[in-house]
Amino acid sequence: MDDRLPSPDAMQSFWMPFTPNRAFKSGRHKLLVEADGMFYKSHDGREILDATSGLWCSNAGHNRPKITAAIQKQAATMDFAPTFNIAHPLAFEFTHKLSGILPYDLKKIFLTNSGSEAADTALKIALAYHRMRGQGAKTRLIGRERAYHGTGFGGISVGGLVKNRMSFGTLLTGVDHLPHTHLPENVFTKGEPEHGADLADALERIVALHDASTIAAVIVEPVAGSTGVLIPPKGYLKRLRELCDKHDILLIFDEVITGFGRLGAAFGADYFGVRPDLLCMAKGITNATVPMGAVAVSNRIYDTFMQASDTPIELFHGYTYSGHPLACAAGIATLETYEDEGLFARAADMAPYWQDAVHSLRDARHVIDIRNLGLVAGIELQPREGAATARALEVFDRCFDDGLLIRVTGDIIAMSPPLIVEKPQIDRMIETIRYALAVTE
Numbered sequence: 001m002d003d004r005l006p007s008p009d010a011m012q013s014f015w016m017p018f019t020p021n022r023a024f025k026s027g028r029h030k031l032l033v034e035a036d037g038m039f040y041k042s043h044d045g046r047e048i049l050d051a052t053s054g055l056w057c058s059n060a061g062h063n064r065p066k067i068t069a070a071i072q073k074q075a076a077t078m079d080f081a082p083t084f085n086i087a088h089p090l091a092f093e094f095t096h097k098l099s100g101i102l103p104y105d106l107k108k109i110f111l112t113n114s115g116s117e118a119a120d121t122a123l124k125i126a127l128a129y130h131r132m133r134g135q136g137a138k139t140r141l142i143g144r145e146r147a148y149h150g151t152g153f154g155g156i157s158v159g160g161l162v163k164n165r166m167s168f169g170t171l172l173t174g175v176d177h178l179p180h181t182h183l184p185e186n187v188f189t190k191g192e193p194e195h196g197a198d199l200a201d202a203l204e205r206i207v208a209l210h211d212a213s214t215i216a217a218v219i220v221e222p223v224a225g226s227t228g229v230l231i232p233p234k235g236y237l238k239r240l241r242e243l244c245d246k247h248d249i250l251l252i253f254d255e256v257i258t259g260f261g262r263l264g265a266a267f268g269a270d271y272f273g274v275r276p277d278l279l280c281m282a283k284g285i286t287n288a289t290v291p292m293g294a295v296a297v298s299n300r301i302y303d304t305f306m307q308a309s310d311t312p313i314e315l316f317h318g319y320t321y322s323g324h325p326l327a328c329a330a331g332i333a334t335l336e337t338y339e340d341e342g343l344f345a346r347a348a349d350m351a352p353y354w355q356d357a358v359h360s361l362r363d364a365r366h367v368i369d370i371r372n373l374g375l376v377a378g379i380e381l382q383p384r385e386g387a388a389t390a391r392a393l394e395v396f397d398r399c400f401d402d403g404l405l406i407r408v409t410g411d412i413i414a415m416s417p418p419l420i421v422e423k424p425q426i427d428r429m430i431e432t433i434r435y436a437l438a439v440t441e
């Protein structure tokens with residue numbers, strides 16, 4: 001029943017992102033054609049349980065009727081309107097609603113179309129902010145090893161993935177990196193690891209080297225997702241906040257993954273009780289239905305631009321589709337869905353069951369570490385000696401054959417199910433992975 005597979009000829013034009021194109025196009029194809037709730041349907045008609053919320057993004061599950069209806073209605077009412085010098089009501093209504101769930105004083109919102117654009121936007125706002133307040137020498141940006149902030153030039157510069165950086169020249173200058181937070185003594189920790197808060201003190205060394213007067217911002221993911229689910233050690237983020245305050249450095253949280261209930265609170269900033277100055281979002285902002293990203297900034301940052309700008313336009317930055325009407329309509333319906341169904345609290349309630357379930361894989365074949373928080377987990381496998389293909393990729397294939405979608409990065413399995421997941425579905429995810437590990441050499 002391969003009737004939904006495009007012809008071999010039609011498969012040639014799409015240059016697939018972050019994918020071994022040659023292998024995909026010549027090998028066995030994995031295509032998804034329908035989605036509903038916790039499930040996808042594959043092109044050959046099989047039901048696939050989604051353990052990854054698509055790509056960490058369909059937090060309320062797939063094809064939620066309320067969100068679909070809102071998009072359809074908006075598409076039929078007004079397909080597009082600019083937000084440069086003119087606007088449409090939904091952009092205001094959506095950002096107002098979103099500001100209601102944002103923590104602290106992060107109440108002003110710049111809209112983008114993706115997480116990459118959100119990360120680059122946040123870095124640009126940080127630089128412009130210091131300049132606006134007469135601190136134009138504060139230009140240095142501090143990222144972290146094993147960080148992922150999308151694929152824009154800013155994002156890959158502060159990011160910490162060698163393969164994402166090495167082909168693209170010198171990148172931004174004036175960037176330093178903190179050490180990543182994955183320590184061997186923390187393996188198999190349930191939730192937040194005990195050891196390593198002092199890794200934040202590396203910022204003091206960077207300040208000692210360059211002087212705080214040259215440093216604009218530190219950007220981190222509260223939980224590093226795409227690089228293998230790295231949970232921050234207890235107290236680490238608080239320590240970073242203290243050091244940023246001490247040295248007048250802005251703290252940016254990239255919450256593209258940790259936002260919208262993933263950790264069992266609206267944002268990672270809520271979960272950890274740490275206030276960033278800027279917060280990047282995307283993915284779950286529209287339940288992934290229409291592309292959108294955003295940066296929330298503190299009232300203090302926004303007011304600085306409004307008070308100190310000597311040009312009528314306070315920030316020379318934006319996108320044709322900043323605040324696209326379809327994305328705004330989807331965003332409002334998404335926030336209502338999260339609220340009506342109490343999905344963030346549901347994730348918090350389900351987290352202990354999730355934790356026990358994923359850690360039950362501790363004795364499974366090849367497993368050398370398991371990490372979890374909220375409804376996210378990483379399962380790290382022993383890499384094969386000198387092998388070209390990661391073991392985890394084979395596990396991915398086997399799981400897909402057995403009706404489960406997981407995500408792999410290197411030899412780490414990452415899972416982030418929709419927040420509507422039920423306990424028997426968690427059990428099925430774990431048993432499918434256990435079997436796939438057992439039969440993988």
Ligand code: PMP
Pocket residue numbers: 113114115116117119148149150151221225226254255256257282283
């Ligand atoms: N930041 C983080 C923390 C992410 O996880 C991602 C995507 N996984 C991005 C930025 C980039 O988002 P996008 O792919 O929408 O550009």
